[in-house]
Amino acid sequence: MSKLLTVLESVKLSEEYLRKKGVQEPRANAELLLADILHCKRLDLYLMFDRPLSENEIKKYREYLSRRANFEPLQYILGKVEFYGMSFKVTKDVLIPRPETELLVGEIITSAKTINDKVKILDVGTGSGNIAIALQKNLKNAEVCGADVSAKALEVARENARLNSVGVEFKQADVFDENIFELGKFDLIVSNPPYVAKEKIDSLQEEIKNYEPIIAVTDNADGYSFFRRIADISLKILNPNGMLFFEISEGQEHEVENILNERGFKNIKTIKDFNGLARIIKGELG
Numbered sequence: 001m002s003k004l005l006t007v008l009e010s011v012k013l014s015e016e017y018l019r020k021k022g023v024q025e026p027r028a029n030a031e032l033l034l035a036d037i038l039h040c041k042r043l044d045l046y047l048m049f050d051r052p053l054s055e056n057e058i059k060k061y062r063e064y065l066s067r068r069a070n071f072e073p074l075q076y077i078l079g080k081v082e083f084y085g086m087s088f089k090v091t092k093d094v095l096i097p098r099p100e101t102e103l104l105v106g107e108i109i110t111s112a113k114t115i116n117d118k119v120k121i122l123d124v125g126t127g128s129g130n131i132a133i134a135l136q137k138n139l140k141n142a143e144v145c146g147a148d149v150s151a152k153a154l155e156v157a158r159e160n161a162r163l164n165s166v167g168v169e170f171k172q173a174d175v176f177d178e179n180i181f182e183l184g185k186f187d188l189i190v191s192n193p194p195y196v197a198k199e200k201i202d203s204l205q206e207e208i209k210n211y212e213p214i215i216a217v218t219d220n221a222d223g224y225s226f227f228r229r230i231a232d233i234s235l236k237i238l239n240p241n242g243m244l245f246f247e248i249s250e251g252q253e254h255e256v257e258n259i260l261n262e263r264g265f266k267n268i269k270t271i272k273d274f275n276g277l278a279r280i281i282k283g284e285l286g
């Protein structure tokens with residue numbers, strides 16, 4: 001009978017395999033996949049380098065590695081992701097929450113905490129519910145509603161609210177449909193909309209292009225149609241002094257600032273990420 005591979009041997013082989021396939025950060029991926037199989041933290045692997053893997057563990061590891069080598073995102077394989085200190089379930093029906101979006105959540109929490117009364121918040125294009133749930137969890141005075149056109153995404157969002165013991169109302173609504181106005185009135189609207197222009201889809205990473213829901217990624221137009229429409233809607237469904245927050249992609253700040261300016265938003269502010277890139281735009285109604 002052949003000797004079973006140890007944790008260290010299998011991590012090294014897997015790292016090499018993923019590197020050859022062109023996967024970024026092959027060592028981290030190899031370790032995170034194995035840690036999931038062994039139900040431990042990545043760092044704990046270092047305490048069990050000599051532990052032999054069972055045949056079942058190797059079989060599962062092979063399956064995970066082959067999916068990752070085909071550029072399936074790590075988070076879809078693991079079925080979960082950390083966001084704002086909470087764990088979120090992710091499936092192929094939802095966009096994987098990104099670290100940049102934590103910055104957006106942090107900015108909203110800072111702004112909303114200055115309001116003493118109840119704050120009604122709408123998260124447009126809620127996906128896995130990450131923004132809505134993180135806001136509800138961290139703002140005692142908030143009542144958050146998450147809306148999305150995708151019924152399957154909303155199922156995941158509702159499950160995430162349950163998993164994180166948070167009460168958020170999730171509703172199906174299409175931004176471009178009149179039924180969006182049935183959601184009611186809000187003090188704060190937030191959206192991380194599909195903002196990749198149609199012409200840029202081909203240049204996206206394989207992981208995004210081939211696995212993430214296309215309706216979460218692109219507006220199939222110039223990349224600004226959701227910003228225009230959500231700004232239009234906000235004029236009607238934001239209460240006086242209401243605030244609008246957008247996550248934007250690199251280089252979109254001037255056009256999105258124009259969109260808000262043209263519609264009369266005041267105190268328009270752009271917030272940069274840790275790399276100095278403008279990633280958030282905020283505007284207020286007078």
Ligand SMILES: C[S@@+](CC[C@H](N)C(=O)[O-])C[C@H]1O[C@@H](n2cnc3c(N)ncnc32)[C@H](O)[C@@H]1O
Pocket residue numbers: 094095096097098101124125126127128129130131147148149150153173174175176192193194195215216217
């Ligand atoms: C970029 S994802 C954002 C997901 C999540 N809020 C986040 O920040 O990680 C955009 C979301 O908009 C939703 N969406 C796409 N078209 C829509 C529409 N016409 N009306 C409402 N939501 C839409 C997608 O289903 C997707 O969940």
